[in-house]
Amino acid sequence: MILVGELSLWVALLMAVWAATVSFAGGQMRRGDLIASGERAIYATFAMVVLASLGLWTALLTHDFSIKYVASFTSANLPKIYTITAFWGGQSGSLLFWALILAGMCSVALWTNRDRNRELMPYVSGTLALVLVFFLATICLGSNPFERLDWIPPDGRGMNPQLQNPGMAIHPPNLYFGYIATTIPFAFAIAALLTRRLDAEWLAAVRRWALLSWFFNTTGIILGMWWAYVELGWGGYWAWDPVENASLLPWLVNTAFLHSIMVQEKRGMLRKWNVTLVVSAFLLSIFGTFITRSGIISSVHSFAQSPVGKWFAGFLIVLIIATAYLVTTRLKDLRSHTELESMISREAAFLYNNLIFIGIAFSVLWGTMFPIISEAVRGNKITVGPPFFNTVNVPLGLLLLLLTGIGPLIAWRRASVANLRRQFAAPVGGAIAVGVIFFVLGLRNFAALLTYTFSALVLTTIAQEFYKGVGARRRMYDESAIVALPRLVARNRRRYGGYIVHLGIVVIFAAFAGLAFKREFDVNLRAGESKTVTDAWGHQWTFLSQGISRYRVLNREVTAIALDVTRDGKNAGVITSEKRQHVDSRGAPTFEPSTEVGIKGSFKQDVYVVLAGVRGTDAAEIRVTFNPLVRWVWLGGALMALGGLVVMWPQAERHRARAKSAVPARAPVHEQLPGLVRA
Amino acid sequence: MTFSRRDFLRASALGTAATLFDGRNAARAQVQTFSGPMQQSAHSPVVLPPKAGAKPSMTSAQRDDLEHQIKCQCGCVLDVYTCRTTDFSCAVSPAMHADVMGLVDGGYDGAEILKAFLGVYGESVLMAPLRSGFNLLGYTVPFIALAGGSILVAALIPRWKRPATQTVHGGATPIDATREELDQLAAAVRAER
Numbered sequence: 001m002i003l004v005g006e007l008s009l010w011v012a013l014l015m016a017v018w019a020a021t022v023s024f025a026g027g028q029m030r031r032g033d034l035i036a037s038g039e040r041a042i043y044a045t046f047a048m049v050v051l052a053s054l055g056l057w058t059a060l061l062t063h064d065f066s067i068k069y070v071a072s073f074t075s076a077n078l079p080k081i082y083t084i085t086a087f088w089g090g091q092s093g094s095l096l097f098w099a100l101i102l103a104g105m106c107s108v109a110l111w112t113n114r115d116r117n118r119e120l121m122p123y124v125s126g127t128l129a130l131v132l133v134f135f136l137a138t139i140c141l142g143s144n145p146f147e148r149l150d151w152i153p154p155d156g157r158g159m160n161p162q163l164q165n166p167g168m169a170i171h172p173p174n175l176y177f178g179y180i181a182t183t184i185p186f187a188f189a190i191a192a193l194l195t196r197r198l199d200a201e202w203l204a205a206v207r208r209w210a211l212l213s214w215f216f217n218t219t220g221i222i223l224g225m226w227w228a229y230v231e232l233g234w235g236g237y238w239a240w241d242p243v244e245n246a247s248l249l250p251w252l253v254n255t256a257f258l259h260s261i262m263v264q265e266k267r268g269m270l271r272k273w274n275v276t277l278v279v280s281a282f283l284l285s286i287f288g289t290f291i292t293r294s295g296i297i298s299s300v301h302s303f304a305q306s307p308v309g310k311w312f313a314g315f316l317i318v319l320i321i322a323t324a325y326l327v328t329t330r331l332k333d334l335r336s337h338t339e340l341e342s343m344i345s346r347e348a349a350f351l352y353n354n355l356i357f358i359g360i361a362f363s364v365l366w367g368t369m370f371p372i373i374s375e376a377v378r379g380n381k382i383t384v385g386p387p388f389f390n391t392v393n394v395p396l397g398l399l400l401l402l403l404t405g406i407g408p409l410i411a412w413r414r415a416s417v418a419n420l421r422r423q424f425a426a427p428v429g430g431a432i433a434v435g436v437i438f439f440v441l442g443l444r445n446f447a448a449l450l451t452y453t454f455s456a457l458v459l460t461t462i463a464q465e466f467y468k469g470v471g472a473r474r475r476m477y478d479e480s481a482i483v484a485l486p487r488l489v490a491r492n493r494r495r496y497g498g499y500i501v502h503l504g505i506v507v508i509f510a511a512f513a514g515l516a517f518k519r520e521f522d523v524n525l526r527a528g529e530s531k532t533v534t535d536a537w538g539h540q541w542t543f544l545s546q547g548i549s550r551y552r553v554l555n556r557e558v559t560a561i562a563l564d565v566t567r568d569g570k571n572a573g574v575i576t577s578e579k580r581q582h583v584d585s586r587g588a589p590t591f592e593p594s595t596e597v598g599i600k601g602s603f604k605q606d607v608y609v610v611l612a613g614v615r616g617t618d619a620a621e622i623r624v625t626f627n628p629l630v631r632w633v634w635l636g637g638a639l640m641a642l643g644g645l646v647v648m649w650p651q652a653e654r655h656r657a658r659a660k661s662a663v664p665a666r667a668p669v670h671e672q673l674p675g676l677v678r679a
Numbered sequence: 680m681t682f683s684r685r686d687f688l689r690a691s692a693l694g695t696a697a698t699l700f701d702g703r704n705a706a707r708a709q710v711q712t713f714s715g716p717m718q719q720s721a722h723s724p725v726v727l728p729p730k731a732g733a734k735p736s737m738t739s740a741q742r743d744d745l746e747h748q749i750k751c752q753c754g755c756v757l758d759v760y761t762c763r764t765t766d767f768s769c770a771v772s773p774a775m776h777a778d779v780m781g782l783v784d785g786g787y788d789g790a791e792i793l794k795a796f797l798g799v800y801g802e803s804v805l806m807a808p809l810r811s812g813f814n815l816l817g818y819t820v821p822f823i824a825l826a827g828g829s830i831l832v833a834a835l836i837p838r839w840k841r842p843a844t845q846t847v848h849g850g851a852t853p854i855d856a857t858r859e860e861l862d863q864l865a866a867a868v869r870a871e872r
Contacts, residue, residue, distance in 0.1 A: 363821030387807035
């Protein structure tokens, strides 16, 4: 099976080359047989990559340590679940995993468009096949997971203990899905540019893929934050690490696109902009992969000094040149069909929102690359860490939050003064009330105060939109509010799913602002000693050491401390934090010790305990951090994912399609006119 | 040909796989940085003589805040405070912490301590670039770009805008409704007003 897998990889590469060649040739010559052959070759490529993947999984699960990848990232005593996830735990395996998902998505895209977009499809398959060729060639020639050692070690090196976490089992695949899904919209954009068929056809084909990418990117980022928080032990969930930033870039651009696509759908505007965003999301995905795998920037995630970085750099340069050429030579075809009627309109609001999204993306990219720029210009190495990113991005983030509240309040085309007055009254009132209340309660952190004020604006806006929508349904269909609410969402999933996403964003921003009240304490305790500290809410917390214990479990030696915790004199339970030294099947240490954080969480705050060190036999060095509102970050992430699912859910479209084909029916008039009820 | 586990681990950890693999393979050796060896010798003492009649210049909390601005040099990309309170295998951050404590006890304030660290390690010891000289570009370019983008949009908008009478309606979603439904909608709108 392993040999079959290895050979399949090479066959897959040949298939992809064939697919790219005949697809483009078929498109140019309008030869249906070549086009069909190209599509079949992509399906065959997928089958071959599946075989290759099964080969690698077989090697991992049978502990075939003659394969360098297996010996480098697993060991005989590694739990089975992590032996399976080791597939994407290292460089070459993760590239194969990338190729697997990419080939699968290409096949799905071709299958779902087998009767649609036929003018575009040869070029779509050709572009997808070219991307496949790149990844398969990189794997076969640059980083082959089936590469063999000249000798067979008795055991493997094992998996980095920090990767032995459920979050890491699902966080990378989510991000990969998010990154890779940008390829399909990119291929459609290239096909549209090549054929100059730049009307709404290609856009309709890519919206769902862009949403899918956004959804997985969102869940991947949130899961990564959760993993960093519970596993790395540094007390936070976002460190502005270059690789974290790399995952944020396509997310920001994709989010901008999902807003601006509405302007093109409804008003025929921003056509150049939308093509640019689709292409940029894909380029940034490749850029992120380049950063992760080239080692050019110091990061906790990097596959340091990997030769595939050069492959990605070359690919990126070719892509930038090719897409820039295509876009600039098609500018005339990308002219808008309609004009902006007013600066105070929904489409103008989307324009501002896009400007901020791209502004943030640029500032993140700029900050990530600035150490390299600085070194090139001045020869000085500098560090661009959280203080820089917070300084630059907090104002931009607040502006974005403000627009999240304002945008939905403004009507399409042109908003009248009366409309604005009516729409803004409650949200502005709510925002001012919350701002004043927080100020009176003593909140003096300006950024936090603005965050809560703007959050109130967005929340009131969302509540108002739901209230009006439910009200309209109740009047028109004589429904109760309980019936009207789910039906409202179900009948207009894009709009109300979007509001659920906005709700998630507000919750996350509010949680971020809670960091203003973070408190950290260094505590040194021997067995039986205690220390009392005060959190930001004024509660007195006492930590009593029960002493340090040492024991061995599974594939690790554990040093643990248990702390009896009381809050304001009342028992608050026990918190345990560990240091783990992972060992191989013969008991020898494999990696540097890792941290297992002790967390006692509530929606108010997490008490976050890290065993930082042990002096002598029983003197523990502990860091206690009071992290306010962290659970709200996970809740906000879940809400965003839920909103994304509501938007993506296909049932409504199928229902509409069936309804359209059955009778010349249409959606109720109030649903066709978003914003008009208010106008 | 067999190798002991220790040999294998050593080879993997220290990157000496070149002695075991052929040259091509050695060039491909992959090490993830967060499992890679720390630069435990990266510490350089930052010591200044205590000021006359020196008293500690700041509280522990202020010192911790200061340590958040200084980057640990072990290769972990964390600040000194976070590294020393997270990773007990790091010898660099405790040493840098000791230097900070020495300077605090010697009566030096935050700016002086940062300057002393800068003198020894260079600018890479700071978690964020100094706000001076070329670095100002780093802090201002995002805002300049945003302002530039706004000006560009403002300049382009008059070209997009046309009198309402010239508006092409083709791009808008057609309203598929009966007269009766439109009347019903208008009544609902009036009721809301």
